Amino acid sequence: MKQVKNFENKKILVLGLARSGEAAARLLVKLGAIVTVNDSKPFDENPSAQTLLEEGIKVICGSHPLELLDEEFAYMVKNPGIPYTNPMVVRAAEKNIPVITEVELAYLISEAPIIGITGSNGKTTTTTMIADVLNHAKQSALLSGNIGYPASEVAQSAVSNDTLVMELSSFQLMGIEEFHPHIAVITNLMPTHIDYHGSFENYVEAKWNIQKNMTSDDTIILNFNQELAKDLATKTSAKVVPFSTKEKIDGAYLEDGTLYFRGQAVMKADELCVPGSHNVENALATIAVAKLSGVSDEAIRETLTHFGGVKHRLQYLGEVSGVKFYNDSKSTNILATQKALSGFDNKKVILIAGGLDRGNEFDELVPDFVGLKKMVILGESAPRVKRAANKAEVAYLDAKNVADAAKIAFENAEAGDVVLLSPANASWDMYKNFEVRGDEFIAAFEAIKGE
Template identity: 80%
Template sequence: MKAIKDFENKKVLVLGLARSGEAAARLLSKLGAIVTVNDSKPFEENPSAQALLEEGIKVICGSHPLELLDEDFEYMIKNPGIPYANPMVAKALDKGIPVYTEVELAYCISESPIIGITGSNGKTTTTTMIADVLNDAGQSGLLSGNIGFPASEVAMTASEKDKLVMELSSFQLMGIDRFHPHIAVITNLMPTHIDYHGSFEDYVAAKWNLQNNMTTDDYLVLNFNQDLAKELANKTQATLVPFSTREEVDGAYLSDGNLYFKGEAVMAADNIGVPGSHNIENALATIAVAKLLGISNDVIAETLSHFGGVKHRLQSLGQIDDVQFYNDSKSTNILATQKALSGFDNSKVILIAGGLDRGNEFDELVPDLIGLKKMVILGESAPRVKRAADKAGVDYLDAKDIQEATQIAFREALAGDVVLLSPANASWDMYRNFEVRGDEFIAAFEALKGE
C-alpha cells in the first residue's frame, strides 16, 4: 500500500456503510484522516458501526442530519448506491466538497496495476474469468470492487506483483477523479439503472468515466458487436482492443467456431465451460486481456474450458433425475435473460421469471420465449410477464415465491429438461437482493435433491 499523505489530518465524511463504507473508513483512519461515519441504520442494529466505534472512529447512526455537513469536511466518500439527489450528497456538492466512492481510494493507495471491468451485463463473469486466467498463469489476479470484495480493502494488502481485477459499477464510476486502470474492459452498454441515472446518455457517461485518465500506454477492450462502442472508440486516448462475435477485428473474435486473437486461434468456442452466446463475448474479452498480458493460449484454453460460472450468473447447480438446474438470479433485466436463454434448446426449458415491477412491458423478450416448454411466474411484475408469455404462446403457472416456483418447475420437468431461474427482473419486491433470491433457489434445489 502506498503511504499517501492526501488525507492526513483531513476531515472526511463516510456516508453509508455496508462493506465498502466500512473498508473506506478503516483505510482513511489508517491514512491519518479524521473520519466520521454516517449511516441511516440505527446504531443498536448496526454491527459495522459498533465495530468502527470500538476502533476509535466517530459514528453517527439512525439518520442523515444535514447540519453534519457544517463541520468543514474536506472530502465525502459515499456508498455507491446512494444517489446524487440525496440531500446529504447534494449539500456536499453545493459546498464544493469532493464526493468520491471508495474505488478512488483504492486507486490512490494501490501498488498494483488495475484491470477495470464494467458493462451492463457480463461484468461479473468476465471479471472472474480474467482473474482465473491470471492466477492459472501465475500472475496473481486479485478480485475486487463490485464483485463483493471492497477495492480499498484489497488494495491495502496488494503488492506490485499483483493485479487488481476490479469489477466496477456505473454508481462507483460516478465517484472517481484520478482513477486510472492500465487495462479497461466495457463488456456492453444497454439501458439499465435509468431510474438512478435519469437517462441512458448519463448512464453511458458514467461507464465511460472508466477511461478518462487512460493514455496510449493503456488498453481499452470494447465490444464491437455494438455500434455505440464503435462510436465511443473514437473518443478515448487509450489503445483500442476490440472484440466481436460478428466480424473479424484487430483484437479477439469468433470465426468458424473458434476464438481468435489477432489472427491466432486460441480455442474452440464449444469448449467454454459455460453455455450461451453471451459467454462467448465474455471469453473474448478475457482472451483480449490475457493476450495483452502475455498469457499462453494453452493456459487460456485450459482455464476457460473448466470455468464453472459465477454464483447467481447462469450457475450450474447440478441434476436431479436428469433434470439440470441453472441459477441465473443475477439476470435482473430483459437482456440478461435473453442471453441466458440463448444457450439452451427452448423446448427443454422451464423458465422461472418475474420480480420487481418497474412499469416496463416485456415485449422485447417475446421472441426469446417462443418454444419454451413452460414458465413459472412470480412477483409484482407477474401480470406483465404473463402478457409476454401469452404473446409467445407459452403456458405458465403461478408461484408465490422462489421455493414454490422451484418445486413447480421440477414437477413439470422430464429427464433431459432444464429448470432455469432467470427472472428478467430485480428482486426487491420479495428479496433483499438477487443473491438472497438465488440462495433460496439453491436451497430449494438442495431440498429436492435430498427427497
C-alpha cells in the same frame, strides 16, 4: 500499500457505511485522517457503526444532518449507492468539498496495477473469468470492487507482483479523480440505472470515466457488437482492442465457432462451460485481457472450459435424473433473460420467471419464449409475464415462490431437459434481493437431489 499523504491530518466525512464505507473509514485512519462516519441507519441497529466507534472513529447515525458539513471537511467519501441528489452530497458540492468513492482511495494506495471492468451486463462474470485465467497462469490476480471485496481493503495488502482485477459500477466511477487502470474493459452499454443517472447519456458518461486518466500506454477493450462502442473508441487516448461475435476485427472475435485473437485460434466456442451468446462475449473480452497479459492459449482454454459461472449468474447447479438446473437469479431485467435463453435449446427448457411488477410488459421476450417446453410463473408481475407466454403460445403453471417453482418445474421435466431460473424481474416483491431468491432455488435443488 503506498503511504500517501493526501489525507494526513485532514478531516474526512465518510457518507454511508456497508462494507465499502467501513473499509474506507479504516483505511483513512491508517493514512492519518480525522474521520467522521455518517450513516442513516440508527446506531442501535448498526453493528458496523458500533464496531467503528469501538475503534475510536467518530460516528453519527440515524440521519444525515446538513449542519455536519459546516465542519471543514477536506473530502467526502461517498457510498456509491447514495445518489448525487442526496442533500448531503448537494451541500458538499456547494461548499466545494471533493466527493470521491472508495475505489479512488484504492487506486491511490495500491502498489499493484489495476484491470478495471465495467458494463451493463456481464461485468461480474467477466471479472471472475479474467481473475481465474490470470491465476491459472500463475499471475496473482486479486478480485476487488463491486464484486463484493471492497477495493480499498484489498489494495492495502496488494503488492507490485499482484494485479487488482476490479469490477466497477457507474456509481463508483462517478467518484474518481486520479483513478487509472492500465487495462479497462467495457462489456456492453445498455439503458439501465436511468433513475439514478437521469439519462442514458449521463450513464454512458459515468461508465466512460473508466478511461479518463488512461494514456497511449494503456489499453481499453470495447465491445464492437455495439455501434456506440465504435463511436467511443474514437474518444480515448488509450489503445483500443475490440472484441466482437459479429465480425473479424483486430482483436478478439468469433468466426465459424472458434474464438480468435488477432488471427490466432484460441479455443472452440462450444468448449465454454457456461452457455449463452453473452458468455461468448465475456470470454472474448477475457481472452483479450489474457493475451495482452502474456497468458498462453493453453492456460486460457483450460480455465474457460472449466469455468462454472458466478453464483446467481447462469450458475450451473448440477443435475437430477438427467435434468440440469441453472440459477440465473441475477437476471432482473428482460435483456439478461434474453441472453440466458440464447444458450439453450428452448424445446428442452422449463423457464421459471416473474417477480416485482414495475409496470412494464414483456412483449420483447415473446420471440425468446417461443418454443419453450413450459414456463413456471410467479410473483407480482405474473399476469404480465403470462400475457407474453400466451403470445408465444407457451404453456405455463403457477407457483407461489421459487422453491415451489423448482419443484413444479422438475415434476414436469424429463431427462435431457433444463430447469432455468431466469426471472426477468427484480426480486423485491417476495425476497430481500436476488441473492436470497437464488439461494432458495439452490436449496430447492439440493432438496430435490436428496429425495
